[in-house]
Amino acid sequence: MANEFPQTLTIAGTDSGGGAGVMADLKTMQERNVFGTAVIVAVTAQNTLGVQDFMALPQKLIDEQFASLAADLKIRACKTGMLADASHVHGVVENLKKFDFGPLTVDPVMIAKGGAALLADDAVETVREELIPLADVLTPNLPEAERLTGMTIADETDMEAAAVALQDLGAKNIVIKGGHGDAKVARDFVLLMDGRSFWLEAPRVETVRTHGTGDTLSSCITAELAKGQDFETAIRIAKKFVTAAIVHPIAVGNGHGPLNHWAYRQGGAE
Numbered sequence: 001m002a003n004e005f006p007q008t009l010t011i012a013g014t015d016s017g018g019g020a021g022v023m024a025d026l027k028t029m030q031e032r033n034v035f036g037t038a039v040i041v042a043v044t045a046q047n048t049l050g051v052q053d054f055m056a057l058p059q060k061l062i063d064e065q066f067a068s069l070a071a072d073l074k075i076r077a078c079k080t081g082m083l084a085d086a087s088h089v090h091g092v093v094e095n096l097k098k099f100d101f102g103p104l105t106v107d108p109v110m111i112a113k114g115g116a117a118l119l120a121d122d123a124v125e126t127v128r129e130e131l132i133p134l135a136d137v138l139t140p141n142l143p144e145a146e147r148l149t150g151m152t153i154a155d156e157t158d159m160e161a162a163a164v165a166l167q168d169l170g171a172k173n174i175v176i177k178g179g180h181g182d183a184k185v186a187r188d189f190v191l192l193m194d195g196r197s198f199w200l201e202a203p204r205v206e207t208v209r210t211h212g213t214g215d216t217l218s219s220c221i222t223a224e225l226a227k228g229q230d231f232e233t234a235i236r237i238a239k240k241f242v243t244a245a246i247v248h249p250i251a252v253g254n255g256h257g258p259l260n261h262w263a264y265r266q267g268g269a270e
Contacts, residue, residue: 003074012081013042019258020212025219032223048253050114056084077226103136107218133170163191209257
């Protein structure tokens, strides 16, 4: 029967270098045995050395992409990534309210690994007020969590407090990623909508091949939710998937290299 196969959607920008954005999302979704689709919000000129340029697409074309998917496919879970600026964040929010694409994972992408800004300063408030309240899962890294909450996150107690603050903004389940810290073990804090919380940890790997880590985590969560996994299970699987992709690297590019998206399938889960 048509549309029985699990289908997912990424709403984000491209990465011409293949390591992050929509490219990383679709690779991850394919590896997790779901059919990935995309609404392209922006196009970047990008490689492992950085983002050289980007341009957001006209809102009309973005709207038409949403409508095209809704008219034909059965999207069971979706995620957002790079959304460029306040007007595009608002436009995406309006489409998410219009169409039912299942549980939403929000990866509040703000800055690329090389330091380039991927979200305009004036858009942070729009993300906070309009997008986060729609999120079933919110996956900020430490700098993003600080920006969204206005807090300084210096230790694990601060991470826990920031998760509560983000939940107060309307997001149901929070994953604050600890990869930007400097401890020997990278720890992520998870706060679920039922009040339960836990830490996920993995040995910190000294490597520059971590481009697209946040995109990969959020798209793996999305894939697992599309297959019917509960939120905790989806988050735990995604952590293992990303850890394997970092621990078993591939040599691509001369800068912040991409993850090995097929490491988990090849038995690389650690």
